[in-house]
Amino acid sequence: DVNLKMPRNNQLLHFAFREDKQWKLQQIQDARNHVNQAIYLLMNRDVNYQFKTGLEVLKLMDAVMLQLSRARNRLTTPATLTLPEIASSGLTKMFTPTLPPDILVNFYINLNKLCLTIYQLHVLQPSTTKNFKPAGGSVLHNPGAMFEFGSQRYEVSHVHKVECVVPWLNDALVFFTVSLQLCQQLKDKISVFSSYWNYRPY
DSSP, X not given: OEEEEOTTTOXXXXXXXXXXXXXXXXXXXXXXXXXHHHHHHHHSSOTTOOOOXXXXXXXXXXXHHHHHHXXXXXXXXXXXXXXXXXXXSGGGGSEESOOOTTEEEEEEEETTEEEEEEEEEEEOOTTOOSOOOBOOOBSSOOTTOEEEETTEEEEEEEEEEEEEEOHHHHHHHHHHHHHHHHHHHHHHHHHHHHHHHHOOOO
C-alpha cells in the first residue's frame, strides 16, 4: 500500500498493487536469466564428458563468469530511464485505484534495497514562457525535469523516494561474489597446471 499526501491541496492519495495482475521487476528477471544461462553453460554436457585441455576449461569459466557478473550488475546498477519510458511502462497499470495522470511511479533495485520513487507532475501549458528541454535518462529525476508524453508536456514538481532493505538481495549479492571468486580460483589453478604440463625442458 502507498499513501501519498499531496502538498497542493493536502489531499491524501491511497493506492495498492492490483491482486488480479502480476508485475515482475525487470532487474530481478534479467539477473535470473543470466544465472540460468550460467547454469546452462555448466550443465550442457554429457555426464561422462571429460575436458581435453586447460584452455577449454578457462573458456568455459570466462563465459560463466561473464553471466554471473551481468547478473550481479543488474542488482547493483539500476537502469537509467527517461520519464516517458516510466510513464509508458506496465507498472502504471498495476495499481488500484488507477494512478492519477499527474503521478508517475517507479520501482528499482539498488544493491540490497528496493526503492520506490513517486513523481508528482505539473502540466506545462502551451503558453508557458519556460524553455522546454526534455530530460534524458536517469535513475532518479529531480524536480524541474521536463518531458513530453501523449502530446502533453509535463514538469516534475515533487519527488518522493522511499527504500527498504530486502535481506535475500544481500544474500544473493554475497553468493554472486563467492561464485565469482570460486570460478577465478579454478581458473588460477588450471593456469598453473597448464603452464606446468606445457613446460618442455630442453
